[in-house]
Amino acid sequence: MSDQQSTLRHPWELVAHREISTKLRDKTFIGSTVFMLVLVLAAVIIPALISGNGGPDKIAVLNDAGAKIVQQADAINGDFESVRVADRTSAEEAVTGGDVKAALIPADNGYVVLGDDRVDSDIQNSLREAVVNIGMEQNAAGAGLTPEELRANTGLHEELLNPGPLPEIVAEFVNIGLALAFYMTALGFGMMIAQSVVQEKESRVVEILAAAVPIRALLWGKVIGNTVLALAQILVIAGASLIGLMVTDQADILGVIAPVAGWFVVFFVLGFVALAGLWAVAGSLATRQEDLGSTTLPGQMILMIPFFFSVFAGSSAKTVASFIPIASSMAMPGRMLTEDVLLWQPLVAIAVLLVATVLIVRLGASLYERTLLQTGRRLGYREALALKTS
Amino acid sequence: MLSVAGLTRRFGDHLALDDVTFDVVPGRMTGFVGANGAGKTTTMRIILGVLAASSGEVSWRGGPLTQAIRRDFGYMPEERGLYPKMKIRDQLVFFGRLHGLDPIRAGERTDKLLERLSLSERAGDVLETLSLGNQQRVQIAAALVHEPIALVLDEPFSGLDPLAVDTMVDLLREEVTPEVPVLFSSHQLELVERLCDDLVVLSRGKVVAAGPVAELAAGPSSTYRLVVDGDAGWLRDVPGIRVRDVAGAVALFDVEAAGQEQRILQQAMSRGSVLEFGPEKVALSDVFREATR
Helix, strand or coil: CHHHHHHCCCHHHHHHHHHHHHHHCCHHHHHHHHHHHHHHHHHHHHHHHHHCCCCCEEEEECCHHHHHHHHHHHHHCCCEEEEECCCHHHHHHHHHCCCCCEEEEEECCEEEEECCCCCCHHHHHHHHHHHHHHHHHHHHHHHCCCHHHHHCCCCCCCCCCCCCCCCHHHHHHHHHHHHHHHHHHHHHHHHHHHHHHHHHHHCCHHHHHHHHCCHHHHHHHHHHHHHHHHHHHHHHHHHHHHHHHHHCCCCHHHHHHHHHHHHHHHHHHHHHHHHHHHHHHHHHHCCCHHHHHHHCHHHHHHHHHHHHHHHHCCHHHHHHHCCCCCHHHHHHHHHHHHCCCCCHHHHHHHHHHHHHHHHHHHHHHHHHHHHCCCCCCCCCHHHHHHCCCC | CEEEEEEEEEECCEEEEEEEEEEECECCEEEEEECCCCCHHHHHHHHCCCCCCCEEEEEECCEECCHHHHCCEEEECCCCCCCCCCEHHHHHHHHHHHCCCCHHHHHHHHHHHHHHCCCHHHCCCEHHHCCHHHHHHHHHHHHHCCCCCEEEEECCCCCCCHHHHHHHHHHHHHHCCCCCEEEEECCCHHHHHHHCCEEEEEECCEEEEEEEHHHHHHCCCCEEEEEECCCCHHHHHCCCEEEEEEECCEEEEEECCCCHHHHHHHHHHHHCCEEEEEECCCCHHHHHHHHHC
């Protein structure tokens, strides 16, 4: 009692702690986390396995000269292996039968590459370069020049004035991936917050809770507990995909993502907290689980519209979205990754988001206080705004 | 002392509480009775701060009842509720800590209460797997776990079998120290009569009777009941008393002055055997009916 007050933790900490420990024991929650983990790992590892670890591409050759070219191509770029066949007919059989990717056949004035319905451009380019190199070396020797002399002043290098951080297709995927990570987490945890509130109303335990601690402490405990859980879930999944990337030798992609990671966390936490307040209100407006379908609708819209906007809109619309609260959580980290964004932009977006979060949470808290103990029937948002504190 | 003064609560046009005033004295159990809808639950919810009063106030030891003080109260709401999917020990420790206990003390208190309620071997079970009677025991443990400085129990014994009621009553008597005021509502008047020291009767939002049960149930102290082995009709001719009713050997009469009853007794004994003699007690249910009429 009074002498125990000194050792007392804040009530919201207890509520948050209960929220976390309950979820960690919830089989559905653990199951869905494991499922996401498997999904993300599969997305990281399987493409690498298919492209990388399928073994070297086999190229059929007729003789030593052919084998040498394949060896050279392997050294230049890629992963090639020569397979000796007797003649052109057996080479054709090997190609059409799928035993080899292509065949390298001597012809007048060079070589012919045989393919089935097409020849992979990588294979074609590598072989062409190898053939040219070896041919030029021989020709150089004939003309009394060293290969270096022959190649002098023929180099061509690429230099980009505005290098994009990521290749376009990868950028697109990363953009969608980051928005999706926020969307899924905010929606999933949002529904869990709403459910956990309505469960307390349904089981009437809310009356004891409200008599023991301020209602705002209940709200904060829920919001903070779930934010911590959501962030932890993201980190676990990020950690797993990191290990996946390293195992499959794709670690270089990290160099691009790492600088944006901190920004992502800031946008994530602010956007998540703002929404969490609304989800808790969605729970407190309901009286039974079945009511959640309608009371969570505004929350779902607030998430879904910016999500599709930030993923599918054109780049100028995306730039606008990256400043609008909630939408910015989905759009800005992706933009920073795929475009060159000046530092003031994320800072302004965060400032706007912070103000919006404070306002939304304050509105949420006041609605929550008014509606949590109304167990008679489901309330609408407009009705809740008109209510006085009990 | 827990006092409510002038509590009024309106729900729209409906006046649920009308100037409700009473005290709950430490160390005494105060029964709170009234018909359904009389305003008992509304009053209790206002005391616990989960409902606001339209006017009036609740005070604690002469000062205003703050949220911090309320945190040390024990409350059992009319609509029972705990976390159905939480293990009962975890649950009680949580409530203990929510009310301000440190983890160790909360654990000790929980174990003691579970032991006392013979629920120790169910400590690790999820609440919803318990029978309703056992869930009710956990509910009362949740109200007691933090050694509350005051108890407000809304229909704590409803739905319990007589044996379970006895266990709960014993537990309450053990837990309630002389400085703890207890307010509990019930419509089981027999139980209230057995347990309560004080009584507050509420009717349509108004306090219609309040005071020690002994006084309220004593009835008009001038009425006596006499049972003899013959006919008691002679009482009608005795001066200075007013006979209410004589039926064969049983008579009910009022005395006008104290001491007169002793003369009647002597007279009765001189006439024959006296089987029963004493002040007439009024059943609480009669008090209740009278007060709420």
